[in-house]
Amino acid sequence: MPALLDLCEKYFGSRDLYEVLKIPNSANEKQVRKAYHKLSLLVHPDRVEEKEKAEATEKFKVLGKIHSILSDEEKKAIYDESGDFDEESDEMAERDWDEYWRMLFKPITVKDITDYEKKYKGSEEELGDLKRAYLDGKGDMDFILEAVPFTHTDEESRLRELIQGLIDKGDVPEYKAFTDETPRKRERRKRKWEKEAKEAAKLKQEKGLGDMDDDLKVLIQKKQQERNTEMNTFFDMLAKKYGGKSTGKKTSKKK
Known part of the structure; x- marks a missing residue:
């Protein structure tokens, strides 16, 4: 063993x-x-x-x-x-x-997940996770969105503003992968997320799930499973109800 x-x-x-x-x-x-x-x-x-x-x-x-x-x-x-x-x-x-x-720990419900998401977004914890993901991924937005809990392409503008704030304050270096990302790369990332959302909606229908909380749960599970596959040696977060940070080793390009 x-x-x-x-x-x-x-x-x-x-x-x-x-x-x-x-x-x-x-x-x-x-x-x-x-x-x-x-x-x-x-x-x-x-x-x-x-x-x-x-x-x-x-x-x-x-x-x-x-x-x-x-x-x-x-x-x-x-x-x-x-x-x-x-x-x-x-x-x-x-x-x-x-x-x-x-x-x-007490049993976790889908409501716990959604409640934590509301608490997490905009928090110091999220900013810390974002900073680490930016540094570990050297500014690669694909990496950042995979590494930070509760993120997807709809969150990108907000996250970019936060990262730019860290750059302006000198808290992190300016990486070209972040500042000079091509529109084509952004569009590819958006299409990937839309594909995941459609697959999650299909899975929701197949499993007979009917409300928004269940829909969210499926999306979270789906996204995390894909993260685990793509980043088997890098483990990243989703959490609180589902979450984490990088080990500092960008191995396979990642929760």
């Missing part, structure tokens, strides 16, 4: 537990918990189609193990000092990670 760090690299593009959760090494227990919640929602096996469940389950287990290490003061101290952890312990080998998650 592959070791935890091997699985971290396979699914999330990094062997560093903090990088997988997208948090600094100085993160406290609350930050660790929040990051785990955010990313685990993205890959929860109950929120993907049947063909995606096996891989989602493995990712979910990996995140649970990381949280169990970094949320334990003693284990975290050992990992911080040496990079070691006891992967062979009974707790790590035998724990039901789905039950572990349910003990920590």
